[in-house]
Amino acid sequence: MVGVKKRSREKKIVGVMAKKMVALLVAVVVGVSMSAGGAWADACHPDTLSVCLPSLVSGSKPTAECCTNLHAQQGCLCQYAKDPKYSKYISGPNAGNTLTSCAMAVPSCP
Numbered sequence: 204m205v206g207v208k209k210r211s212r213e214k215k216i217v218g219v220m221a222k223k224m225v226a227l228l229v230a231v232v233v234g235v236s237m238s239a240g241g242a243w244a245d246a247c248h249p250d251t252l253s254v255c256l257p258s259l260v261s262g263s264k265p266t267a268e269c270c271t272n273l274h275a276q277q278g279c280l281c282q283y284a285k286d287p288k289y290s291k292y293i294s295g296p297n298a299g300n301t302l303t304s305c306a307m308a309v310p311s312c313p
Contacts, residue, residue: 247279249289255301262297270305281312 251272258265265273276283283289292298299309 247276247282249276249279249283249286252276252283252292256292258301258304259292259295259297262300265301265304269301270307273302273305273307277307277310280310284310284312 252259252269254272255265255269257263258269273280280293284293302309
C-alpha cells in the first residue's frame with residue numbers, strides 16, 4: 204500500500220511540474236511574440252521625425268534636432284520604408300543626403 208501512495212504522490216508532483224512548465228512555455232512564447240510585434244509601437248516613433256520634413260522634402264540641410272532624432276530612430280528606418288505612410292520620405296530622393304548630412308549610412312533594407 205505504501206508503494207501505491209508513493210506512486211500517486213509522485214504522479215501529482217509530476218503533474219504539477221508539467222503544468223508549471225507549460226505555463227512557463229506559454230509565457231515565454233507570448234513574451235517573444237509581444238516583443239517582436241510590439242517593437243514598432245515601443246521603440247519607433249515616426250512623429251519625432253517631423254522636424255526632418257524640410258530636409259526630406261526640399262533637400263535643405265537637416266537641423267541638429269533632426270539628426271538627433273534620426274539617430275534615435277535608426278533601427279526603425281527600414282520599417283518606415285515599408286510603411287506606405289512614410290516610405291515616400293524615407294525612400295525619397297533627399298533621404299540619402301539627409302542621412303549623410305547627419306553622419307549616418309543609408310540602411311540596406313531587406
